[in-house]
Amino acid sequence: MTRFAQAVAESTRSVPVPRRPDTGRTRVTWRQRLGRDRVLVLVALPGIASLVLFHYLPLLGNVIAFKDYVPYIGILESEWVGLANFAVIVNGDPLFLNALGNTVIITLLQVLVVFPAPIALALLLNSLMSERIKRVVQSVLYLPHFLSWVIVVAIFQYMLGDAGLLNNFMRDYDLGTVSIIGNPEAFKALVTGQVLWKDAGWATILFLAALARIDNTLYEASAVDGAGRARQLWHVTLPGLRSLIILLLILRLGDSLSVGFEQIVLQRETYGADAAEVLDTYVYYNGILAGEWGSSAAVGMVKGLVGLLLVLGANKLAHRFGERGIYQS
Template structure:
């Protein structure tokens, strides 16, 4: 068993924990030709620049807004879809619906964004129909006010089906005799859900919620990068794209690393705080 675990452990040690050493450039004026240790130290200078940069705080605000919208509107969708699939009695229909719901997860963001542009863009299918009917056209893709709801809708369409896998696995562990006993006692569908289904899957829901909070500042780099130019950086710039443009494009590696480190620290603190709250509420959480 330990030998089977070894490749996975080696991957995380090398590419996750080992890569943490690179965060030292957040405290340096990193020059690739001078190397990681040859570049001059600047201490907290990069962080001071970061906190004084209005563009950075705009990216943080955009990230938080999108993250909150995803948490409120996307997170419940896989659970609701799993509950609906769990109630289907025809296994063939359930397998077909699962396959259709899972399929978008395997489509790249390039294809997903292109599909939405073909349907909702200025010259897309929707506007072609409106124009043909003599109605006013709407440019949803290029409208900054519609951008944040649009990206949440894209995430729901692409990943809601994939997110049901864990919830379906949790629902499969619920003893059917509990439903039968509750029905004999006169409990209707809603009371069976509230007193049998929900307590059974609550640990899984709490676990996924904590993990989502830890990743709350990561709202989809590729998705945002592909649509950033359509609405402008004032609306679509998030922390990940800010790091990309400052570091990879602009060559200010130390400044970009400081922003990335800030994001990682905030995510770790959120996981720690959420796990503590879960323990106080009697849930297991992510770790003891």
């Protein structure tokens, strides 16, 4: 070995490269990682700032649930009242119980009707042989998602109102009329139908993507074994969608007590508070308009805690059934 080669070997041994004991890869510090991914970090900064500014910092305002909050003197100067604001929940305030009951019923309807609808639509679209027809149907189904709730409510009133297209058609053929718009008994079904029409098509995107990831050889093998379309659906397709279904269901449970503030507040005056009051509108009308800031903040806090507990419990249950859920415990 020449002197030059010996010098190179000595210099290499004198500066050892740190390696991970398990993988043998060069260890990268967080500063090196930050410098390497600086472009991605800069792109993500506006989203992170928005999340912190409009979602996490406002959580500090939940302290007014424990105070007799008066906007004119501020949070710090308002009197501390402890758990007194939670009396509307503990003592069963009739307005709160009415809003809670309506929220639970609408949530159950949406879970039972709206949640499975995108799965069925995705399966139907996936079964279409013509790609052109599939694209046209997808475009038609996606379009309502981009309409605001103001437009959606106006469309339903124009279609189903007393002077709407449906009742005019029924009058022309002496079929009588149906009372939907303005009928408190029909409100919950109407709200569910509006959500179904507006968002079911858009939600199919996730399930269509999941269907595209299912290996076609599984269908071929099941066909060789004599499985028909129904058995392929049950033993191949649905197991391929199971993880996504559980994930979305867990997320839906976390948001279960929020059933669409804008959609319902636009129709509350038409149907009345007894039928159309939910927890979100209760907080708005009882807190912002009536000035009961503390009790409304208490209701909002309890609603958030219930959603958190539902997510944690559903995720734990998913782990027991061998699914990943939304995070690994």
